[in-house]
Amino acid sequence: MVTLNVNGKNEEMDVSPEMPLLWALRDRLNLTGTKYGCGRAMCGACTVHVDGEAIRSCSIMVGTVAGGKKKITTIEGASGKVAAAVINAWQKLDVVQCGYCQSGQIMSAITLLSKNSKPTDTDIDLGMEGNICRCGTYVRIRQAIHQAAKSLA
Amino acid sequence: MASMIQPKARRYLPGLLLTAVLLMVSATAAQAQTSTADSLAAWQKVSSVLTHPRCLNCHQPNVPKQGDNRQIHVPLVVRGPAGHGVGAMTCGSCHNASNNPTSRTPGAPHWHLAPASMNWEGLSDRELCLMLKDPKRNGKRTPEALVTHMANDGLVLWGWEAGAGRESVPMPHKEFVDHLKVWVAGGTACPK
Ligand code: FES
Numbered sequence: 001m002v003t004l005n006v007n008g009k010n011e012e013m014d015v016s017p018e019m020p021l022l023w024a025l026r027d028r029l030n031l032t033g034t035k036y037g038c039g040r041a042m043c044g045a046c047t048v049h050v051d052g053e054a055i056r057s058c059s060i061m062v063g064t065v066a067g068g069k070k071k072i073t074t075i076e077g078a079s080g081k082v083a084a085a086v087i088n089a090w091q092k093l094d095v096v097q098c099g100y101c102q103s104g105q106i107m108s109a110i111t112l113l114s115k116n117s118k119p120t121d122t123d124i125d126l127g128m129e130g131n132i133c134r135c136g137t138y139v140r141i142r143q144a145i146h147q148a149a150k151s152l153a
Numbered sequence: 154m155a156s157m158i159q160p161k162a163r164r165y166l167p168g169l170l171l172t173a174v175l176l177m178v179s180a181t182a183a184q185a186q187t188s189t190a191d192s193l194a195a196w197q198k199v200s201s202v203l204t205h206p207r208c209l210n211c212h213q214p215n216v217p218k219q220g221d222n223r224q225i226h227v228p229l230v231v232r233g234p235a236g237h238g239v240g241a242m243t244c245g246s247c248h249n250a251s252n253n254p255t256s257r258t259p260g261a262p263h264w265h266l267a268p269a270s271m272n273w274e275g276l277s278d279r280e281l282c283l284m285l286k287d288p289k290r291n292g293k294r295t296p297e298a299l300v301t302h303m304a305n306d307g308l309v310l311w312g313w314e315a316g317a318g319r320e321s322v323p324m325p326h327k328e329f330v331d332h333l334k335v336w337v338a339g340g341t342a343c344p345k
């Protein structure tokens with residue numbers, strides 16, 4: 001039995017410690033806002049937070065974040081000033097195309113802005129490098145991050 | 154100083170001094186038995202491990218490499234201020250403390266890029282040797298501390314348990330450490 005602290009709540013489940021966190025979130029907890037893209041840590045669709053750091057939940061194993069001390073946050077639980085600014089900018093600029101990559105993009109953008117309140121284009125490109133968008137919304141993602149940064153200043 | 158030592162401790166002092174002298178003599182004897190030529194020969198074995206992709210891929214200036222073909226890490230990740238990446242792209246974003254059999258990302262404790270001062274890429278054998286024994290560029294390690302580090306550190310040991318799709322260091326770990334000890338005992342000799 002493992003305990004995962006997800007979106008502020010301790011959840012117990014009988015799964016292997018080697019199971020990708022993504023399966024625990026989607027299949028056990030029904031938190032389907034986090035998406036499955038590649039399963040190989042290559043696309044970022046599965047990005048969630050562990051203690052505020054962006055992680056690829058398809059690649060981080062349940063055992064790595066189990067025990068209840070590490071705080072896991074999914075797109076469903078994203079909250080706070082930075083999250084609100086990011087989501088607001090995303091809506092204003094209509095960033096989303098098909099949407100599949102976007103929960104991961106938003107989670108990564110929140111981490112980026114939490115560490116760097118005034119990112120340059122290069123900071124954004126490097127800091128968001130792990131999040132791929134097959135619809136090519138990169139230009140709007142960049143703009144939205146700049147806008148969120150401005151609104152937080 | 155001797156007057157500050159308690160009487161009981163004073164009783165043990167000659168024995169302690171004798172042990173210390175014996176240890177120094179035996180260390181010097183071990184060093185004397187190991188020639189510079191032995192040390193140099195051992196270095197060639199050590200260097201063959203250090204330049205294996207499992208070691209060299211993360212002893213890079215700014216961007217790690219990956220795979221046996223030593224390609225630039227995909228997705229691109231850069232060193233950042235602490236050698237752990239930047240923004241939402243850190244080592245811990247994808248790497249666990251052990252290999253992940255599902256996503257196949259390699260993993261070991263404190264997975265990260267070696268400090269910039271320890272970039273081994275593009276060095277000649279001599280340059281690598283000089284760097285390895287330079288405390289300014291080897292994490293302030295004495296030769297003995299280097300042996301301890303390479304014998305025990307979890308991230309170093311991963312090179313011998315690299316997981317599916319990657320070649321582990323072919324020389325057995327114990328053999329590598331034995332060569333390292335000979336290199337040290339013979340005075341950390343470096344090729345010309
Ligand atoms: S699904 Fe996790 S990075 Fe692609």
Ligand code: FES
Pocket residue numbers: 096097098099100101102132133134135136137
């Ligand atoms: S919006 Fe379609 S994949 Fe990014």
